[in-house]
Amino acid sequence: xxxxxxxxxxxxxxxxxxxxxxxxxxxxxxxxxxxxxxxxxxxxxxxxxxxxxxxxxxxxxxxxxxxxxxxxxxxxxxxxxxxxxxxxxxxxxxxxxxxxxxxxxxxxxxxxxxxxxxxxxxxxxxxxxxxxxxxxxxxxxxxxxxxxxxxxxxxxxxxxxxxxxxxxxxxxxxxxxxxxxxxxxxxxxxxxxxxxxxxxxxxxxxxxxxxxxxxxxxxxxxxxxxxxxxxxxxxxxxxxxxxxxxxxxxxxxxxxxxxxxxxxxxxxxxxxxxxxxxxxxxxxxxxxxxxxxxxxxxxxxxxxxxxxxxxxxxxxxxxxxxxxxxxxxxxxxxxxxxxxxxxxxxxxxxxxxxxxxxxxxxxxxxxxxxxxxxxxxxxxxxxxxxxxxxxxxxxxxxx
Numbered sequence: 001x002x003x004x005x006x007x008x009x010x011x012x013x014x015x016x017x018x019x020x021x022x023x024x025x026x027x028x029x030x031x032x033x034x035x036x037x038x039x040x041x042x043x044x045x046x047x048x049x050x051x052x053x054x055x056x057x058x059x060x061x062x063x064x065x066x067x068x069x070x071x072x073x074x075x076x077x078x079x080x081x082x083x084x085x086x087x088x089x090x091x092x093x094x095x096x097x098x099x100x101x102x103x104x105x106x107x108x109x110x111x112x113x114x115x116x117x118x119x120x121x122x123x124x125x126x127x128x129x130x131x132x133x134x135x136x137x138x139x140x141x142x143x144x145x146x147x148x149x150x151x152x153x154x155x156x157x158x159x160x161x162x163x164x165x166x167x168x169x170x171x172x173x174x175x176x177x178x179x180x181x182x183x184x185x186x187x188x189x190x191x192x193x194x195x196x197x198x199x200x201x202x203x204x205x206x207x208x209x210x211x212x213x214x215x216x217x218x219x220x221x222x223x224x225x226x227x228x229x230x231x232x233x234x235x236x237x238x239x240x241x242x243x244x245x246x247x248x249x250x251x252x253x254x255x256x257x258x259x260x261x262x263x264x265x266x267x268x269x270x271x272x273x274x275x276x277x278x279x280x281x282x283x284x285x286x287x288x289x290x291x292x293x294x295x296x297x298x299x300x301x302x303x304x305x306x307x308x309x310x311x312x313x314x315x316x317x318x319x320x321x322x323x324x325x326x327x328x329x330x331x332x333x334x335x336x337x338x339x340x341x342x343x344x345x346x347x348x349x350x351x352x353x354x355x356x357x358x359x360x361x362x363x364x365x366x367x368x369x370x371x372x373x374x375x376x377x378x379x380x381x382x383x384x385x386x387x388x389x390x391x392x393x394x395x396x397x398x399x
Contacts, residue, residue, distance in 0.1 A: 001180065009176030010306075012105065012216040013168075017305035019104040020168070020212065023097025027061040028156025030096070032147045047130060049079070053086035054122030058115050061095030063164065063210055063239065063343065068248050072389025081253050085261055086126030088249070089268075092239045093118035097160070098211040102235070105219045107286045110232065113276050117236050121268035128260045129253075161309070162316030163343050167213035169313065175216030179223055187225020196230035197273060201237055201266055206246075209238030222287065228280055229273030236269040248338070330362065330371040332378060334385065335394035339368045344390070351388045355380060371398075 062070065071088045075081070094102075094114050103111035190196055209217075218231040241262070250258040320342070339348070345363045348370060352361045357376035363369070372381055382392050 004180045005173075005176045007176075008179045009172045009216075012172040012175045012219065013310075014302045014306050016101040016104045016168075016172075016212075016215065017309045018301055019100035020097055021305050021309055023061065023095070023100045023212075024156045024160045026096045027160055028152035028154075030059060030061075031155040032149065032152040047127065049083040050086045050126035050130060051123055053083040053126060054090040054119045057087045057089075057091035057122060058094060058118050059096050060091050061097045061160065061164075061211075062091050063167075063208075063341075067091045068245060068338070068389060070389065072248070072252060075252060080130075081257060082126045082130040085129050085249070085253065085257060086122040088245070089125050089240055089261070089265065090118045090122030092211060092241075092245075093121070093236055094211055094239070098215065098239075101212050101215050105215050106222075106231075109276070109279065109283060109285045110228070110235075110287075113232060113272060113279075114235055117232070117268060117272040121236070121240075121264065121272070124268065125261060125264035128264060129257050157312055158316060158319070159346060161312040162320065163341075163346070164210050164212055165313035165316055167210035168309075171210065171213030171216045175220040178217065178220035182220075182224045184224065190221065190224060190226040190230070193227055193230065193274075193277070196227055197233055197270055200226075200230045200234040201269060204234050204238035204269075205241055205262070205265065206243050207238065208242040209234075211235075211239040214238045227277060228285060228287075229275075229277035231273075232276045233269035233273035236272060237265050240265050240269075330360070330373045331398050332372040332381060333396045333398055334370045334372070334381070334392050336368045336370055336385065337391040337393040339363075339365060339390060341365070347388050348385060348390060351384050352381065355384055 057067075067088060070091075071084050074087065075084050099111055099115055102114055204214075214235055218226075218235050221234070222228060222231050246258065246262065249261050253261075336344075336348070339345070342365065345365050348363050349361050352358055352370070352372060355374070355376055358372060358374035358381075360373040362371040364371075370385065378395065378397075382395070385392055
């Protein structure tokens with residue numbers, strides 16, 4: 001049985017690997033040419049900013065946790081709450097990498113519906129809070145740095161595999177487990193929309209599910225009988241939020257906006273799921289062969305891509321696990337309240353390293369600590385951390 005799970009998981013991994021590598025490459029290009037400064041510049045006040053927020057968020061490969069510091073930074077610099085909530089919804093639901101992976105496992109109809117749902121849902125939720133939020137003017141970002149091709153390659157093939165690699169592994173493993181262990185007669189229940197939709201929403205809204213890692217899970221559930229619309233609802237609501245995101249919206253944007261946000265997610269996921277089910281009556285979804293139990297022989301491209309992707313994930317893991325720590329005296333230690341993932345570590349490190357006078361930075365996720373060495377005012381360090389959306393809850397001069 002274990003071998004069956006491994007084989008089924010590997011089949012999922014083979015299918016998505018070429019598309020994920022291509023998605024990572026495109027993510028690197030976006031990182032260079034569509035940086036955070038450009039995003040901030042377009043998210044001011046007015047209804048058009050809500051549309052721009054959703055439109056800019058759709059292609060960005062940022063998870064529901066990683067989008068929080070960007071959203072917090074946008075809010076701090078004057079973006080309207082409507083723009084922030086629109087961006088906060090549309091960004092993690094999908095990205096170019098997950099669109100390509102969705103096409104690989106679930107076919108073209110799913111790959112089209114998902115980004116449309118991210119865009120339309122982001123616009124509608126943003127407009128839902130527009131009247132409540134006053135008109136604000138976005139200030140110009142004071143931090144601008146031209147990114148190089150090497151920065152893009154680093155982001156694509158080191159940062160991206162390190163950030164979502166484990167969620168891809170978890171996703172394909174869970175997909176394999178569902179495929180092998182879930183009884184086939186459960187389809188009687190999963191195909192019932194009155195049971196399937198509430199179940200998918202109840203599972204996906206509070207939990208962290210990566211936009212890419214959720215795809216093998218949805219694919220395996222479809223294989224077991226889940227109706228396509230409920231699977232799409234899972235793909236929308238799962239990546240859109242989790243308990244960390246809900247807490248952020250509740251604290252930073254208020255109770256009413258948090259309620260609109262959660263209700264908007266549930267309604268958007270359900271409505272687009274129902275639309276997909278209606279479409280399926282007239283259009284062949286063309287779900288790939290892996291879901292029809294007729295997995296074809298693996299191609300060389302899939303095998304090589306899977307080996308490369310697995311190697312990149314292992315390299316990213318080894319860099320974190322076995323990174324040699326240089327003995328450097330630090331002169332400032334800060335405690336960060338809302339640091340929760342490796343994306344947070346990456347964001348804080350890169351922001352502080354750009355400060356003039358900073359010689360070294362060490363960010364520890366486990367202890368939620370930031371150690372800084374250099375000749376730079378403490379206030380400057382704190383402002384830089386808060387500028388990217390994190391809260392400094394304590395500090396200590398070490399020298």
